[in-house]
Amino acid sequence: MSAELARLLERSGQIARAAGREILEVYAAETLTSTAKADDSPLTAADLRSHRLITQQLAELTPGIPVLSEEAAQAPLATRREWPRYWLVDPLDGTREFLARNGEFTVNIALIERHAPVLGVVHVPVSGVTYSGVPGAGAWRQQAAESAVAIRVAAQSAAPVRIVGSRSHRGDSLDTFLSRVGPHALLAIGSSLKFCLVAEGAADVYPRLGPTSEWDTAAAHAVVLAAGGAVRTLDGAPLQYNTRETLLNPFFVASGPEDRDWLALLR
Numbered sequence: 001m002s003a004e005l006a007r008l009l010e011r012s013g014q015i016a017r018a019a020g021r022e023i024l025e026v027y028a029a030e031t032l033t034s035t036a037k038a039d040d041s042p043l044t045a046a047d048l049r050s051h052r053l054i055t056q057q058l059a060e061l062t063p064g065i066p067v068l069s070e071e072a073a074q075a076p077l078a079t080r081r082e083w084p085r086y087w088l089v090d091p092l093d094g095t096r097e098f099l100a101r102n103g104e105f106t107v108n109i110a111l112i113e114r115h116a117p118v119l120g121v122v123h124v125p126v127s128g129v130t131y132s133g134v135p136g137a138g139a140w141r142q143q144a145a146e147s148a149v150a151i152r153v154a155a156q157s158a159a160p161v162r163i164v165g166s167r168s169h170r171g172d173s174l175d176t177f178l179s180r181v182g183p184h185a186l187l188a189i190g191s192s193l194k195f196c197l198v199a200e201g202a203a204d205v206y207p208r209l210g211p212t213s214e215w216d217t218a219a220a221h222a223v224v225l226a227a228g229g230a231v232r233t234l235d236g237a238p239l240q241y242n243t244r245e246t247l248l249n250p251f252f253v254a255s256g257p258e259d260r261d262w263l264a265l266l267r
Contacts, residue, residue, distance in 0.1 A: 001137035005119060008062070008111060012121045013132055013142075015057045016107045019050040020125035023092055023107070027125070032099050042095045047071055050091035050107060058087050058109075065111075070215045077245045085113040088241065090215040094191030103127065104190030110218035115240040120222025122192050131196045133226025139199055153229040153256025154201040160184045161260070162203045164194040166210065173209035173251075173266075180265045195220030198256045199227040205262050206254040214247045221254070229256045234266055 001009075026032070026046035034042035051071035058067050068075065069089040080086070087109065092098060094105030103126035111119040122131040132148070133139035140148035160183035165174055178184060187203065195217070197203040218241060221231045231239045231254045239252045253262050 001134050005134055005137070009119055009121070009132055009134060011061050012058075012109045012111070012119065013123070013130055015054055015061070016109050016121045016123035017130065018057070019053050019091060019107045020123050020128075022046070022049040022053055023098070023105075023125045025049075027098065027101070032101070034095070034099060042099060043071070044092070044095060044098065046098060047092045047095060051089075054089050054091055054107075054109065058089070062087070068215070070213065074247060077242075080242050083242070085111060085118075086242070088112050088117075088215050088218040090192075090213075090219070093216055094193075097190035102190065104193055106191045106193060106220075108192055108215065108219035110215075110222055112218060112241050115243055116238070117218045117222035117225070117241070120219035120226070122196055122220050122223060124193065131199065131220070131223045133199070133223035135222060135225040137226065139223050139226035141196075141200055151200040151227050153198060153224070153227050154204055155257060156259050157204045157257045158185075161205065162187070164189055164197050164203045164206045166190070166194070166208070174207060177207050177209065177265055181260075192216065192220035195224050195231075195254050198229055198254050199223045201227075201256060204255065204257055205260075207262070207266065208249075208253070209251050209266070212249045214241050214249060217249060217252075224254050224256075227256075229254060230258075231255075232263065234263060236263055 023046040034044045066086040090108040097104040107123040109121045110117045128144040130142045142148040194206045233250045
């Protein structure tokens with residue numbers, strides 16, 4: 001890992017943890033309230049406080065690198081295609097889980113270069129766990145003030161196969177996949193934690209057959225790649241960023257073990 005990436009990884013982790021503390025202050029309130037955004041997804045004071053902290057601190061850290069956050073006006077592709085690298089941020093991934101008070105929400109910070117994540121940090125405010133990764137250099141899991149521990153995807157699929165799916169966005173396509181995969185254990189969990197379970201070898205595969213945005217996936221995508229896994233669209237190509245006007249992802253599969261043809265089960 002280059003000295004620059006090591007520095008950015010350390011600082012982005014610190015920024016994610018600081019944003020997590022902002023979120024927890026709102027989470028501790030007796031009543032949680034939200035407003036609806038244009039796409040009917042919820043927006044809370046925690047989203048906005050986290051967004052302000054992250055965008056301000058990333059701008060100070062790397063003044064020349066643009067920041068694309070879910071909670072800001074989105075630059076058009078004509079502008080974004082001129083960015084050789086940029087930060088891609090979800091200040092609070094899993095706002096529905098936040099409102100449900102189940103703890104399954106994260107802070108996501110990724111650095112994108114040439115349409116791929118080259119650094120990712122996923123912080124879980126309630127547990128204090130931080131996942132981080134630099135593809136080609138390694139992935140780690142850190143509990144609060146403890147030392148970071150290297151993580152790796154599972155070498156072989158478990159029996160039954162361990163599948164993670166969305167708690168809030170399950171569709172009929174996932175049920176079809178489950179019927180084809182055979183004996184399995186399904187864990188429904190919110191936010192980018194699904195990727196992280198694959199990255200640390202606690203799950204084998206995460207098929208995403210419903211809508212996601214690029215800021216939902218980029219940071220945890222980096223962690224999965226860094227841990228030896230893959231994130232592919234249904235045609236087998238690597239999931240890419242900043243290639244289209246829309247910021248919605250195509251459907252994809254994040255996997256650890258390669259002893260099953262996961263994509264064939266979706267065709």
